[in-house]
Amino acid sequence: MKLLIYKYLLVFHFLLFTLVAYGQQKRSLTHDDYDGWESISAEKITKNGDWLGYEINPQDGDGRLEVVSHSNPINKIIIPRGGNWNFSHDSKFAFGKIVPERDSVRYLKLKKAKSDQMPKDSLFIVNLESENVEKFARVKSYSHPKKKGNWIAIHFEKDKPVKAKDDDKADSLKNESDTKDRPRNSEGTKLLVRSLDGQKKFEFHRVKEYGFSDNGDFFFYIKAEEDTLKNTGIFLLNLATGISKIIDVRKTEYLSPAFSSSNKYLAYLTTEDSTNAKKPYYDLYLYEIANESNQKILHKESQDLEGMISKHGRLFFSKDENRLFFGTAPDYKTFAYEEDTTILTEERVSLDIWGWQDAEIQPMQLRNKSREEQRNFLTAYEISNRKIIPLGDERIPSVNVDKNAKHKIGIGVDDSPYRRSYSWDIQIGKDVYIVNLENGHRYLMMENLSGNPQLSPEGKFVYWYSMKDSSWIAFDLASRSFKNMTKKIGVNFYDELHDSPSMPSSYGAAGWLKGDSGFLVYDKYDVWKVDPSGTAAPVNLTAGEGRKRNITFRRQKLDAEEETIDPSKPLLLTAFQEFDKRDGFFLANYTEPKPPEELLFTDHRYFGFAKAKENERIIVRRSTYKDNPDIYSSDLSMKELKRISSLNPQQTQVKWGSVELINYRANDGEPMQGLLFKPENFDTRKKYPMMVYFYERNSDGLHNYRAPVPSASIINIPFFVSNDYLVFVPDIKYELGLPGPSAYNCIIPGVHNIIDRGFVDRKNIAIQGQSWGGYQVAHLITRTNMFKAAGAGAPVVNMTSAYGGIRWGTGMSRMFQYEQTQSRIGGTLWEKPMYYMQNSPLFYMDRVETPVLIMHNDADGAVPWYQGIEMFMALKRLNKPAWLLQYNDEDHNLRLRKNRKDLSVRLSQFFDHYLKGAPAPLWMTEGLPAVEKGRTLKYELSEEEDGIDY
Numbered sequence: 001m002k003l004l005i006y007k008y009l010l011v012f013h014f015l016l017f018t019l020v021a022y023g024q025q026k027r028s029l030t031h032d033d034y035d036g037w038e039s040i041s042a043e044k045i046t047k048n049g050d051w052l053g054y055e056i057n058p059q060d061g062d063g064r065l066e067v068v069s070h071s072n073p074i075n076k077i078i079i080p081r082g083g084n085w086n087f088s089h090d091s092k093f094a095f096g097k098i099v100p101e102r103d104s105v106r107y108l109k110l111k112k113a114k115s116d117q118m119p120k121d122s123l124f125i126v127n128l129e130s131e132n133v134e135k136f137a138r139v140k141s142y143s144h145p146k147k148k149g150n151w152i153a154i155h156f157e158k159d160k161p162v163k164a165k166d167d168d169k170a171d172s173l174k175n176e177s178d179t180k181d182r183p184r185n186s187e188g189t190k191l192l193v194r195s196l197d198g199q200k201k202f203e204f205h206r207v208k209e210y211g212f213s214d215n216g217d218f219f220f221y222i223k224a225e226e227d228t229l230k231n232t233g234i235f236l237l238n239l240a241t242g243i244s245k246i247i248d249v250r251k252t253e254y255l256s257p258a259f260s261s262s263n264k265y266l267a268y269l270t271t272e273d274s275t276n277a278k279k280p281y282y283d284l285y286l287y288e289i290a291n292e293s294n295q296k297i298l299h300k301e302s303q304d305l306e307g308m309i310s311k312h313g314r315l316f317f318s319k320d321e322n323r324l325f326f327g328t329a330p331d332y333k334t335f336a337y338e339e340d341t342t343i344l345t346e347e348r349v350s351l352d353i354w355g356w357q358d359a360e361i362q363p364m365q366l367r368n369k370s371r372e373e374q375r376n377f378l379t380a381y382e383i384s385n386r387k388i389i390p391l392g393d394e395r396i397p398s399v400n401v402d403k404n405a406k407h408k409i410g411i412g413v414d415d416s417p418y419r420r421s422y423s424w425d426i427q428i429g430k431d432v433y434i435v436n437l438e439n440g441h442r443y444l445m446m447e448n449l450s451g452n453p454q455l456s457p458e459g460k461f462v463y464w465y466s467m468k469d470s471s472w473i474a475f476d477l478a479s480r481s482f483k484n485m486t487k488k489i490g491v492n493f494y495d496e497l498h499d500s501p502s503m504p505s506s507y508g509a510a511g512w513l514k515g516d517s518g519f520l521v522y523d524k525y526d527v528w529k530v531d532p533s534g535t536a537a538p539v540n541l542t543a544g545e546g547r548k549r550n551i552t553f554r555r556q557k558l559d560a561e562e563e564t565i566d567p568s569k570p571l572l573l574t575a576f577q578e579f580d581k582r583d584g585f586f587l588a589n590y591t592e593p594k595p596p597e598e599l600l601f602t603d604h605r606y607f608g609f610a611k612a613k614e615n616e617r618i619i620v621r622r623s624t625y626k627d628n629p630d631i632y633s634s635d636l637s638m639k640e641l642k643r644i645s646s647l648n649p650q651q652t653q654v655k656w657g658s659v660e661l662i663n664y665r666a667n668d669g670e671p672m673q674g675l676l677f678k679p680e681n682f683d684t685r686k687k688y689p690m691m692v693y694f695y696e697r698n699s700d701g702l703h704n705y706r707a708p709v710p711s712a713s714i715i716n717i718p719f720f721v722s723n724d725y726l727v728f729v730p731d732i733k734y735e736l737g738l739p740g741p742s743a744y745n746c747i748i749p750g751v752h753n754i755i756d757r758g759f760v761d762r763k764n765i766a767i768q769g770q771s772w773g774g775y776q777v778a779h780l781i782t783r784t785n786m787f788k789a790a791g792a793g794a795p796v797v798n799m800t801s802a803y804g805g806i807r808w809g810t811g812m813s814r815m816f817q818y819e820q821t822q823s824r825i826g827g828t829l830w831e832k833p834m835y836y837m838q839n840s841p842l843f844y845m846d847r848v849e850t851p852v853l854i855m856h857n858d859a860d861g862a863v864p865w866y867q868g869i870e871m872f873m874a875l876k877r878l879n880k881p882a883w884l885l886q887y888n889d890e891d892h893n894l895r896l897r898k899n900r901k902d903l904s905v906r907l908s909q910f911f912d913h914y915l916k917g918a919p920a921p922l923w924m925t926e927g928l929p930a931v932e933k934g935r936t937l938k939y940e941l942s943e944e945e946d947g948i949d950y
Helices: 002-023 102-110 167-179 362-367 369-373 419-423 545-549 649-653 717-722 739-755 772-783 799-803 815-819 833-838 841-847 866-877 897-916
Strands: 038-045 051-058 064-069 076-080 082-087 093-098 122-127 133-136 139-143 151-156 189-195 201-212 218-223 233-238 243-249 253-259 265-271 283-288 293-298 323-329 377-382 387-390 398-400 409-414 430-436 442-449 461-466 471-476 481-484 509-512 519-522 527-530 551-555 571-577 583-588 597-602 605-611 617-623 630-635 658-665 671-678 688-693 726-730 760-770 789-793 852-855 882-885
Touching (some): 038 082, 038 605, 038 617, 051 082, 064 082, 093 139, 122 139, 139 201, 151 201, 201 253, 218 253, 233 265, 243 265, 265 323, 283 323, 362 369, 419 815, 471 519, 519 551, 527 551, 545 551, 571 597, 671 739, 688 739, 717 726, 717 897, 726 739, 760 772, 760 897, 772 789, 799 815, 799 833, 841 866, 852 897, 866 882, 882 897
Parallel strands (some): 688 760, 760 789, 852 882
Antiparallel strands (some): 038 051, 064 076, 082 093, 122 133, 139 151, 151 189, 189 201, 201 218, 233 243, 323 377, 377 387, 409 430, 430 442, 461 471, 509 519, 551 571, 571 583, 583 597, 658 671
């Protein structure tokens, strides 16, 4: 009944919003609108295509899950606060989590409630036929089989602590609890395993870990200790018979249980060492399910075991179930200084030593410390002859096997000879080996390979895109010969718009045909079928239609679980027109090269495609700047798109505006594009203030929906457009060594193009950008005074000091950025010192006449914080109006919503003051003294009508 009422309430609210929108004048967006603006995520369709579902969540508040009948979209099952969900393999059920109400959680936090007093998640199971909803309270986690089997395991939180009114009642409840065999002082809690229809149920207590076999035939669970008793254990439940068997008990810890493909075996790690042991050693067990035999197959004293078994290694079986893979690591190192118990903690030396010979600099080593501590080498155990086969080692630390471990070879990779150069060369090579998984033998396939080598689905080839050769390469494992699959085709397979001093990447590949008979790759526009053996000539499956019409064709995968491409099935293509930005779908085939057949090609953006496994029903999302990316259903013909979801009816109440694709020429004559966002009821006779935002190229996003969201670093376009600003977003192309002048070359003529149309208030134009965009803002205001105000987020203003800095988020040196990537200088500081200086705005800050709002945060992991300080201090020293916003312990882009909301307010107040003549807020006129920090935000507007007096 409650569910039905909720459905009608949603319909009522939608109608109410619509009536209100028609009945009154639209208003501008405010900062209060952000929280309630909704978005869709986690969309899914059942295998039979009868049902689809998706989560709808506001930016701040309680969301919902909507499960919809494909044949009757009006029929919606709505689960308030539902999420983390899935459909059953038989398409008859939906299940997932229900999170607590946000307001309840917030209220309890204000009351300083303890963690065990906070509300917990629940779980729901929906019968899609009857629409009956079952709920389970206080759920910690849940699981279901990966491939088949309609089971669910529900792991519950600990029971609430009992609140007794008197000691007698407390004793009574305690005795009752004891008689019910409830867990005491245990990490484990109750676990319910049941069929989704509720016909079969199994309940276990004191469970710590659990999991299904992929096909849903078996289920393991691990029990935790109770009180001080060492009564742990791992158990196996046969879901067909309902019989639970003890596999192993009374060990200290059980880790990484893994089933083999047909459930012949279950493997796991365990240790009998104390939980406080500094050097615990692990044993590897193999349990044969059919005959219920368990065997410790490896332990620390096993012969031929190199090093020790690592608990961080992945445990998995080969497809034929004859090899068990696990990780090994060198035995624990001990150091006398570390072990010396006569030294106090405060007496121990703490320092970092940066050595020129180190492969990685100290900040990188510290960021990667936990990864290095967990490093392990792939090792195989051959079950039939009980043989240990080392596959990886210090020389070849990484060995990768195919997804299902069905082939007898792996690919070994070693980049250590080139790792020292990584701080300035992020495209270092790697030595690649072919490793025999049956005996551990390996041979060097190629030194210093540039690319990401992978194994073809049938294991006949190793393939990769070679950045050095700008080609796709195949290595024939049988003949040990190399084939360049694309060199002779006569079109480029590298990114033709690549404009940085590094090797360009490829346009990607669609995958392999069955039997490794062909490989599908992309040029800028078309799809090619190439023969990895080099026998057959390459075939352009789209018949050159993409290049002819400037349409980028890409294969749309119909089965998310496919391993190879079946050439007997349709070749569905996504399509994107380079210049007018139309988007859609075309149909082709894998055998006959001909122009693809248009199915759907419109002025929208399409994404989120998913197809039912058992028929041709599909779901897809569609958007424009005005239209929320709602979900539509159809079939593969795409003749009719049926709208399923309908978000944000409140948008009809606000002024939204429109977007126009702008074509213009850069100063050097190169054709460029940009996006012009216009206010609602745009009038060419009026003069509008204009914001200019930029970051590389954005025009392909013409049909992207942009929701009103609080700013993480940049202006929110819908907010400013709704408040009667024009917003112009030009594309930028770059010349190597000239990043600043390139920005000027593209941005300024674009701005003039819009001014010349006659509706821009040329005295009230501002620019804003973040990171690389922040750098360009800083550069432009040293070159022109045409902007009334500027916003620069995390700007690099001094390339000479930033060059030697650290990206603290990764621990990497910043050298690569200037030599190879976005900063585009193309050489070292000592090779091209004048380029670094000429492209550094700091050296020209005396030219700036534009008031600037800078944001640079003290935990920025990408751009050194001192860059923002250098800019601010230069402007302050020059007596130029500038403000620096520094959010404490915040990153490059703001993470916390409270700070995003704050920045949004300050951005709008800053630009409203300079471009609209609004009174300045007190934080601009008075600042925020340290003694007032945390006590006031100073949003209040100054009483002076003319704002700040300079």
